[in-house]
Amino acid sequence: MGQMSYSFRQELDGTNLSAVKLERILSRRWSNRYTVEMQSNRLTVCTPGLLSDRDIASCYR
Numbered sequence: 001m002g003q004m005s006y007s008f009r010q011e012l013d014g015t016n017l018s019a020v021k022l023e024r025i026l027s028r029r030w031s032n033r034y035t036v037e038m039q040s041n042r043l044t045v046c047t048p049g050l051l052s053d054r055d056i057a058s059c060y061r
Contacts, residue, residue, distance in 0.1 A: 006034065006047050008046065009045070010056075011042060011043070011045075012056060013042065013043075018059055030048055033048055
């Protein structure tokens with residue numbers, strides 16, 4: 001299988017971010033059509049659409 005390609009890529013600071021909350025938002029909005037990679041406490045989220053500032057803020061503790 002080939003790698004999925006998504007239109008939007010957002011970089012998030014992983015410090016104090018709740019992975020459970022992020023997963024819930026991503027699953028609700030895009031089912032399984034997204035990817036998340038983490039490197040050096042930076043998350044790269046690739047999705048069919050953008051996460052809103054409100055969505056992102058709700059993921060932090």
